[in-house]
Amino acid sequence: MINVEEEIVPMSLFFKKQYNLKKLLAEQKNPQNNFKVISVVGTNGKGSTSNYIYKNLYKNNKSVGLFFSPAFIYHNERIQVNNQWIEDEILLKIIEDSKPLFEKYELTFFEIWTYIAIVYFNLKKIELAVVEAGIGGMKDATSLFENQIAVCLTSIGFDHTDVLGNKIENIIENKIKIVKNNNKIYTTINNYKYDDIFKSFVSNEIIYCEPTNNLTYQKYNQGIAKEVLKLFNIQFDANTNVPLGRQSVLKEDPNFIIDGCHNFNGAEELVKSIKDLDKYTILFASSKGRENSEMVAFLKSKCKEFYVTTFDHFKAWELNLVNEDNKVYDWKQFLNDNINKDILVCGSLYFIPLVYRWFMGGK
Known part of the structure; x- marks a missing residue:
């Protein structure tokens, strides 16, 4: 592959x-x-x-x-x-x-x-x-x-x-x-x-x-x-697996969830789907041109702790342009330090695969 x-x-x-x-x-x-x-x-x-x-x-x-x-x-x-x-x-x-x-x-x-x-x-x-x-x-x-x-x-x-x-x-x-x-x-x-x-x-x-x-x-x-x-004339199988990165639970108790909600509508549906989201720490990263996204304030209002970060990709947003005080410049270290909390990592579908590979490769 x-x-x-x-x-x-x-x-x-x-x-x-x-x-x-x-x-x-x-x-x-x-x-x-x-x-x-x-x-x-x-x-x-x-x-x-x-x-x-x-x-x-x-x-x-x-x-x-x-x-x-x-x-x-x-x-x-x-x-x-x-x-x-x-x-x-x-x-x-x-x-x-x-x-x-x-x-x-x-x-x-x-x-x-x-x-x-x-x-x-x-x-x-x-x-x-x-x-x-x-x-x-x-x-x-x-x-x-x-x-x-x-x-x-x-x-x-x-x-x-x-x-x-x-x-x-x-x-x-x-x-x-x-x-x-x-x-x-x-x-x-x-x-x-x-x-x-x-x-x-x-x-x-x-x-x-x-x-x-x-x-x-x-x-x-x-x-x-x-x-x-x-x-x-095919009956839908409700057990059909969904692709990775769509509210994928990588770990439970505490939970570690990744989701590629990259626009406001996606964020709204994600918030409705996760039980007790107010107990979670959210780490969010988006794409270039979305530094003023309304998703930042919306997600921040729904969780216990909220942080924004960026990632190594030519389409990643400019973190310094994001109007949010809680900025993370090393997301891997941040996740390592907070791995014993309920974590939701969400945002760009170019960011979420990086988090998945990091998680599966060991922290």
């Missing part, structure tokens, strides 16, 4: 003004349409919902792929087929063989990974893929999958406003317009308040999904997965 800290696709290609994957795929006669696709969009819960659907399809003998991001520990996690991650040799060979195309079409980081997934899914001759959008929907690289059979729309909130806009109508339009043809849109009952906005952009049937009996925020994601699986 290839660690995410190893740069196999240039991170400098994150965003560009022009996106050219569509041109590349057209030149290759649109190989992304050789298999059916379930598109998953939303502000929070995309990875969990995708995982629930994918795992249950595989358990019921479907030839199925999964594409999601970001990777947690290994690059290979992003692209899976039938419960197996893409092999190192194949991943590296696809990248090496495709470099001239990446350069010719000046693909972005996410376009490159989307293309790798398409090549691999065709190599494995899958019949169906669960595909999580990167940012938004209709302008996302994953909108190029035309052989769509359903859309899942998870929670809706304000995130990536620099790309999607700062009005809820703009955000909804960008996400929901990924739908193709007359496909149904499956969303949580929590989004019913946006029904009029939905219908102003699409005429597709919208299925509002009831949550399951799960005690965490995953009940909404499970509810969507449960309804989608009915398309295949």
